[in-house]
Amino acid sequence: RVSCRAVQGLGRDMAGVVLVSFEDITDKEQAGQMRRDFVANVSHELRTPLTALMGFIETLRGPARNDPEAGARFLDIMQNEAERMNRLVGDLMSLNRVEGDERVRPTQSVVLNDILNSTLHTLQHLAREADVTFETEFPERPVAMIADGDQLKQVFTNIIMNAIKYGGSGGRVTVRMAESAREPVLRAPGVRVQIIDYGAGIDPIHLPRLTERFYRADDHRSRALGGTGLGLAIVKHIINRHRGRLRVESELGTGTTFTVILPIHDGL
Ligand code: ADP
Numbered sequence: 452r453v454s455c456r457a458v459q460g461l462g463r464d465m466a467g468v469v470l471v472s473f474e475d476i477t478d479k480e481q482a483g484q485m486r487r488d489f490v491a492n493v494s495h496e497l498r499t500p501l502t503a504l505m506g507f508i509e510t511l512r513g514p515a516r517n518d519p520e521a522g523a524r525f526l527d528i529m530q531n532e533a534e535r536m537n538r539l540v541g542d543l544m545s546l547n548r549v550e551g552d553e554r555v556r557p558t559q560s561v562v563l564n565d566i567l568n569s570t571l572h573t574l575q576h577l578a579r580e581a582d583v584t585f586e587t588e589f590p591e592r593p594v595a596m597i598a599d600g601d602q603l604k605q606v607f608t609n610i611i612m613n614a615i616k617y618g619g620s621g622g623r624v625t626v627r628m629a630e631s632a633r634e635p636v637l638r639a640p641g642v643r644v645q646i647i648d649y650g651a652g653i654d655p656i657h658l659p660r661l662t663e664r665f666y667r668a669d670d671h672r673s674r675a676l677g678g679t680g681l682g683l684a685i686v687k688h689i690i691n692r693h694r695g696r697l698r699v700e701s702e703l704g705t706g707t708t709f710t711v712i713l714p715i716h717d718g719l
Pocket residue numbers: 609613614617618648650651652653661666667668669670673674677678679680681682683684707
């Protein structure tokens with residue numbers, strides 16, 4: 452869409468002259484609409500736990516005042532809701548940070564094997580609770596690259612946590628890494644990290660929108676598991692910053708494979 456403004460020349464020299472300016476407003480309108488949608492989503496996501504908290508506070512002050520058993524139960528629920536809000540605010544801050552960072556190239560020398568091992572170590576307790584075992588297939592040789600180590604850890608944490616949360620019924624999660632002197636997608640030296648689960652899978656109609664903020668393939672399940680709907684949006688921005696790619700393949704009833712493809716820059 453184009454906005455057009457015409458101004459009739461007023462001065463003596465400008466008599467009879469009409470200035471016409473054209474401006475493409477499609478992008479501006481879209482950006483404005485996206486911002487409004489985002490604020491509406493955030494408000495809705497924050498209001499849900501807040502409403503629950505306010506309801507339980509009222510009940511604790513009134514009907515449940517003299518019922519310690521119900522009181523303890525309600526406090527548990529209130530803690531869950533407060534933790535949900537805390538996770539949401541944490542993810543919003545991460546998203547804000549990574550969006551701001553996107554134009555700044557990472558400069559750290561990192562070893563990808565170390566980042567993945569440390570991520571798996573951190574998530575080990577979560578996997579054990581869900582009865583999931585990790586299988587790893589890493590190359591012998593350490594894969595060194597220029598990256599932002601903390602951000603890459605966040606990428607793998609978010610994807611592996613999802614594999615445990617949504618694919619955990621498969622009993623195992625495979626993390627595979629392969630380096631290539633000519634990564635076919637990047638047409639340059641690169642590394643592929645695949646996170647494979649053998650769980651319920653995702654209906655293919657959801658796949659193109661999975662990295663949108665607050666998009667959930669299974670809304671009920673995501674909320675029941677305490678998801679914020681922002682994990683993969685954060686992943687997408689970090690991978691963009693690293694000039695990498697994210698691929699998702701999934702089949703209902705068989706499982707899901709997330710593939711992170713990262714370039715390996717010279718300079719080490
Ligand atoms: P959430 O906080 O809801 O987990 P994410 O952005 O991390 O948000 O993921 C978006 C949605 O993608 C999830 O709500 C879930 O429906 C779907 N999803 C992500 N990973 C998997 C997986 N491994 N198996 C099945 N569904 C998944």
